[in-house]
Amino acid sequence: MSMPSSIGPEISVIQKISVAIIHERDVEKLLENVLGILESELGMLRGTFALLFGDTLKIEASRGLDETEKQRGFYRMGEGITGHVAERGLSHVIPDLRKDSRFLNRTGSRHYETQVAFICVPLIHDGQVIGTLSIDRPVDGSTDLDRDVALLEIIANITGDAANECIELHGEREAMLEENRKLRDMLSNNPGELVGNCREMRQVYEQVRQVAPSDATVLIRGGSGTGKEMIARAIVNLSARKDKPFITLNCAALPENLVESELFGHEKGAFTGALNRRIGRAEAANGGTLFLDEVGDLTMQTQVKLLRFLQERTFSRVGSNEELHSDVRFLAATSRNLEELIAQGKFREDLFYRLNIFPITMPDLAKRKSDIILLAEHFIEKMNLRYNKKVGRLSTTAINLLMSYHWPGNVRELENCIERGVLTATDDCIHSYNLPPSLQTSLSVGSVGGTPSDKIAPLEVMMDNYEREIITEAIKRNDGNISAAGRDLGVSPRMMNYRMNKLGIKLGR
Numbered sequence: 001m002s003m004p005s006s007i008g009p010e011i012s013v014i015q016k017i018s019v020a021i022i023h024e025r026d027v028e029k030l031l032e033n034v035l036g037i038l039e040s041e042l043g044m045l046r047g048t049f050a051l052l053f054g055d056t057l058k059i060e061a062s063r064g065l066d067e068t069e070k071q072r073g074f075y076r077m078g079e080g081i082t083g084h085v086a087e088r089g090l091s092h093v094i095p096d097l098r099k100d101s102r103f104l105n106r107t108g109s110r111h112y113e114t115q116v117a118f119i120c121v122p123l124i125h126d127g128q129v130i131g132t133l134s135i136d137r138p139v140d141g142s143t144d145l146d147r148d149v150a151l152l153e154i155i156a157n158i159t160g161d162a163a164n165e166c167i168e169l170h171g172e173r174e175a176m177l178e179e180n181r182k183l184r185d186m187l188s189n190n191p192g193e194l195v196g197n198c199r200e201m202r203q204v205y206e207q208v209r210q211v212a213p214s215d216a217t218v219l220i221r222g223g224s225g226t227g228k229e230m231i232a233r234a235i236v237n238l239s240a241r242k243d244k245p246f247i248t249l250n251c252a253a254l255p256e257n258l259v260e261s262e263l264f265g266h267e268k269g270a271f272t273g274a275l276n277r278r279i280g281r282a283e284a285a286n287g288g289t290l291f292l293d294e295v296g297d298l299t300m301q302t303q304v305k306l307l308r309f310l311q312e313r314t315f316s317r318v319g320s321n322e323e324l325h326s327d328v329r330f331l332a333a334t335s336r337n338l339e340e341l342i343a344q345g346k347f348r349e350d351l352f353y354r355l356n357i358f359p360i361t362m363p364d365l366a367k368r369k370s371d372i373i374l375l376a377e378h379f380i381e382k383m384n385l386r387y388n389k390k391v392g393r394l395s396t397t398a399i400n401l402l403m404s405y406h407w408p409g410n411v412r413e414l415e416n417c418i419e420r421g422v423l424t425a426t427d428d429c430i431h432s433y434n435l436p437p438s439l440q441t442s443l444s445v446g447s448v449g450g451t452p453s454d455k456i457a458p459l460e461v462m463m464d465n466y467e468r469e470i471i472t473e474a475i476k477r478n479d480g481n482i483s484a485a486g487r488d489l490g491v492s493p494r495m496m497n498y499r500m501n502k503l504g505i506k507l508g509r
């Protein structure tokens, strides 16, 4: 079908822009390219895409503006011509900028000698105004401003998706940085958050102090819940990248096939469900620190990409060959035995050596006996604040339970136990019966030397602990006088002795 020759220039503009939309995957560059086409094809003097972030319009792409002019280009909804167009969703034309006093000229001085029109049209996505497209258009005898408005409205329609993607990308970046700011605030408000003074932990602190100021890769090893993530945060906090992004990714928390795109990002259409381009955590961490938790859970394919990233700090988004660079300090953690995974062919040896430059191993809580009560008291304070409670101490029997348990879930398990204790406490004390059933067996089987059991204690064991607790407390209240304690509990001295023997209660314990 042949087109009337009079609409040739407009068709040419639309055709060039549609080609750019198909070929340019970087949405920010695409908006710049669209303005470039308008400049070369229409003789446009200046052009801007202003996008709506929250309730403010900000110039995202421009032609004919220098950086300072661009920075000044902020408009609130309803403010100036741009703000009005965005508020009402209707196009607006000023036929001659020299004669119009409503024009805010926010970006700086522009004094035209000849007639120049200003055309501003709304960008609409899903029925919502998401920004504006505006141009300064020289006017001569042949200019038809109505036609120009119609053309710009078509361009605004076909670039609406890209503009929306730009807004979403900004949102994502902001969300990641916000997450990072929160983590950092948490750390700086509470520098003493790492609790523990035992010899093993003092060694760990020494290693943290040694490695933190450098940019060296650190591999933090240790059982689940030993505090590996806290150590990663402490390293960041003592490093020069302290105020830069700290981005984390737990490789075990995502389905295997999503880890790579979460780490390196993906292009629109890279796989089913990839509706938009998305930047990955490696890119978001640029200038700062990237912490990969459970690195032993990466697939072999992602391990290859990670190795390349560690060697050259370069990567490509899934679905793209473009080589990108990100300047990050890399920290990793694992609770898996990587040497065993290598032997099984599930972890690359070369990647292991890249990661294992400076390993820090977190000791199990069972090996930090002298820190258990310190940590428990720290968590009591934390939970008192969280639940507005006033628990002040642990009963002797509760302390014995905590000390003799084998703690397979390490510090996290202790924290959960204390949370439960604080929540269920009815006076100012956590008693043994306020602790979870899983701990109750530890006294009776003597898990320090005996066989620990993860099973929930049978009722009899729990009852024994309850009784042990009540008798011990009564004896303490009566300054070690067993007969007086028996009177308190309505039990004869003979029965007291019998129960104490059976429950293994010794005076002075």
Ligand SMILES: Nc1ncnc2c1ncn2[C@@H]1O[C@H](COP(=O)(O)OP(=O)(O)OP(=O)(O)O)[C@@H](O)[C@H]1O
Residues within 6 Å of the ligand: 193, 194, 195, 196, 222, 223, 224, 225, 226, 227, 228, 229, 230, 231, 293, 333, 335, 378, 411, 412, 415
């Ligand atoms: N030394 C410590 N002082 C205070 N709190 C700690 C300490 N170590 C761990 N915690 C607390 O214990 C919990 C688990 O710690 P963290 O998440 O750092 O462990 P992890 O080893 O990274 O666990 P996972 O292997 O499951 O990822 C957190 O709530 C943390 O605040």
